[in-house]
Amino acid sequence: MRILAHGDTDGVCAAAIAKSQFPDADVWFTRPVRLLRYLQEIEPGTTVMIFDIAINETEKDEIFARMRELARADEVIYVDHHPLPADTLKKDIPATQLAHEVGISSSELTFRLLIQDPRSDLDRVALWGAIADYCEQTDFVQEKLNKYDRRTIYMEAGLLSQALGEARGDYDYKRQVVEALARGIPPSDIPELPERALRATKREWGVYEYVKNHVVLEGNIAVIYNLPHGSLGKAALYAMGITGAAVGMCTRQENDEVDISMRKRANAKVDLNILLRRITARLGGSGGGHEGAAGATIPAHMLDTFLEIVKREVAPISRLSPTA
Ligand SMILES: [Mn+2]
Structure with a gap:
């Protein structure tokens, strides 16, 4: 089983929700321009889950052809919220399971697709992904925010997105974060994460001052x-x-x-x-x-x-x- 996810907070949270259901899946981080290459490297007969990675217009036909090939042998799950390429309909995506909606975070879509238990606390992970991608204006998010104290949820979301922003190309660390979130550990309790978040936030205020001057x-x-x-x-x-x-x-x-x-x-x-x-x-x-x-x-x-x-x-x- 292979999870391909975008390396931003929404992608990490979606991957974590999937990982909680498929603990054996390995997690790879990629982006739209590299999706085709990653799909080509996967052996047919592998379950493939793709989270928060847009379909690149110029490679659309090849990506869909490869997805079709993989879907003939096993499940291909595709979850995303980026606009589809021009002249593309949802039904054109040859996935065996599909969730695609603009305006809703990939994390929320993943939770709704994969988590059957309505009381699961993994909804927190969906909230953190949604907040990080500014996708809070959905019924799901508004309802789930009331299950917790929203200030605590926002603090955790802030820690997570700031730390992941700092981790950028550190995919081993991002994999650890996916693993921890999948096991129900909140960002404040993940090793190194609060320190990374604070470092990133201090640097960010430096960027703010730089922007003011330049x-x-x-x-x-x-x-x-x-x-x-x-x-x-x-x-x-x-x-x-x-x-x-x-x-x-x-x-x-x-x-x-x-x-x-x-x-x-x-x-x-x-x-x-x-x-x-x-x-x-x-x-x-x-x-x-x-x-x-x-x-x-x-x-x-x-x-x-x-x-x-x-x-x-x-x-x-x-x-x-x-x-x-
Ligand atoms: Mn996203």
Whole structure:
């Protein structure tokens, strides 16, 4: 049995809920651009569970063909909440068990698909994943928050997402966290986790100060160029918050590629997932995510072109008054 999960908090929580039901499953962390390769490495006859990994538009046909092959020999479970590629319906996904809904965290979808016992305390893990992905506006989350003290749930969610943000490529540690959550251990009781969370949080306030001093307005877009360290997504969010711009964006160049993270205000009339999927289809690289939070990797020399396109696509809305 093989679990393939996204390495963010929602992916980790979904993997933990699955691991509680299938303790023998091994857990691998991956992302949309690598999904096909991971599926190709799995022997047919293995149960495969995929959590929180979007279907990459350019490889859709190959991914589905491979899923179909694996589903002929054994179960293929697919749970996700990223928008499907254009012209794709849920029924096109050749999984034997499927949960897909935009706006609901993968953790909540996984809990509802795999956990039969309505009294299971694994609903806490679903809550932590949902909070980490800002997917709290569901009936499930609102109801389950009342089963516990929501302040305690939020504290645990904060510890978990901050610590996992810091752990980034440390997949052994993430596997330990999956294991612990699956056994019902709360984040505050997982070895090293509170310390990692505090370290990440102190660093994050450093990023906030950096954003205040370095943010540049390009039309309606607040940009941080080449963030030296820390989370691009958080910096994009802070850039937007500090300036009042409609969209926040943060970049980091590594060799001849630029990683880009973007966030938008709820009322900004742009779908970042569609925008980044379309731009990267033209410029090369890969990109996508959610309507309000998305990322891309593009060739470094395309950054100016990228920004010009984004500026033009973000519908002009009036900027809120800056706070500084
Ligand atoms: Mn997610």
